[in-house]
Amino acid sequence: MTKIKCDVLIVGGGPVGAVAALQLTKTGLKVALVDIVDPRAPLPKNLDGRTVALASGTIELLENCGVWEGIHRDATPIQEIYVANHQGGGFVRYGQEESGGNPLGYNVEIASLRQSLATLLDHRKNLQIYAPSEIQDLSLKEPFMEVLLKNGEVIQASLVIGADGKNSAVRQRLHIQSWTRSYHHTALVFNVFHEKPHNNIAFENFLERGPIAFLPMGDPYLSSVIWSEETQKAEQWKTLNDETFIEEVHVRFPNLGQLKLASQRWSFPLNLTMVKEYKAPRALFVGDAAHAIHPVAGQGLNLGFRDLVVLERLIKEAQELGLDIGGSWLLSEYQKQRRFDVLSMSGVTHGLIHLFSNKSKGLGFLRGLGLRGVQRIAPLRRLLARHAMGLKAS
DSSP, X not given: OOEEEEEEXXXXXXXXXXXXXXXXXXTTOOEEEEOSSOTTSOOOGGGTTOEEEEEHHHHHHHHHTTHHHHHGGGOEEEOEEEEEETTTOOEEEEOHHHHTTSOSEEEEEHHHHHHHHHHHHHXXXXXXXXXXXXXXXXXXXXXXXXXXXXTSOEXXXXXXXXXXXXXXXXXXXXXXXXXXXXXXXXXXXXXXXESSOOTTEEEEEEOSSOEEEEEEOSSTTEEEEEEEEEHHXXXXXXXXXXXXXXXXXXXXXXXXXXXEEOSOOEEEEEEEEEESOSEETTEEEOGGGTEEOXXXXXXXXXXXXXXXXXXXXXXXXXXXXXXXXXXXXXXXXXXXXXXXXXXXXHHHHHHHXXXXXXXXXXXXXXXXXXXXXXXXXXXXXHHHHHHHTTXXXX
């Protein structure tokens, strides 16, 4: 049987896996990508309209691998963020004054991102895509990891990257332990037209049972919405007709005037998933395969892209030093350098959910007091701006 050899095998062709492929081929490595769905295929029509918030710190990565050029015209800059506490009052607002005049991030339609990635993947040298395809087994055969595909093909790679989501098959085949905690909440996702212009402001209102966020889109009277609700309640909202549903949304978010549904409604359960190890012999994990967090801070995908920034830097260092890119030094450094950032971000999002979902009136008052205090302290607002931009605090 002929065995296909490559330097890096990426399993998973979502945004993180696809960007990893584009990024690593630029280092001169021979890269293979395997996914059950061809990442070059058009996005299914039932997913059109969904958006993703990209932190400003992510944009440099997307510029370097050519993705940003294909999406920047469709990207809506987020100039300000407004966070309010429904129970107990108080708000904090920060924007260009705190960010040095730069956008805090960009809201991008997933269809636009997928199309840009598909075009680049289709024309990238040093990249071989096996899709639709699926891994059946992985076995360590130094100095390679040998991967058997379900169609019988065998790929040998110096390094395998698991980018195949929170239910990662790579993680399961390599017996890497993970733990998952359910928030018992469901995210309701949809787009709305609104009476007042958004003025490129992202809004987040923390309600009694969970936050609702409005992210600006290209039309000044159009926003994407993520509404986190207790799962039992969310199931009730899902059964409502469009008119009644949008009335419920307006009651919880009157800031932009009257609302009209502009898309279908999507929903997904909210969980926190973390791995105990970010690595295995000749393998490591990126994106949701390593960490899936609550969307309250809008940093889930950006956290996965930050994995890639560290990975690219370590691979370049290994190449300069003549080290094995799948060896213990790179794997250990990757885990060491990513663990703190991931734990910090997951801790922040987890803490926010528990802080703002606590129904105690006394705590509601203290939350409002805290937000008012932050609004009055410029250095704290700048710190929040850097956090939203995906930058480390200095």
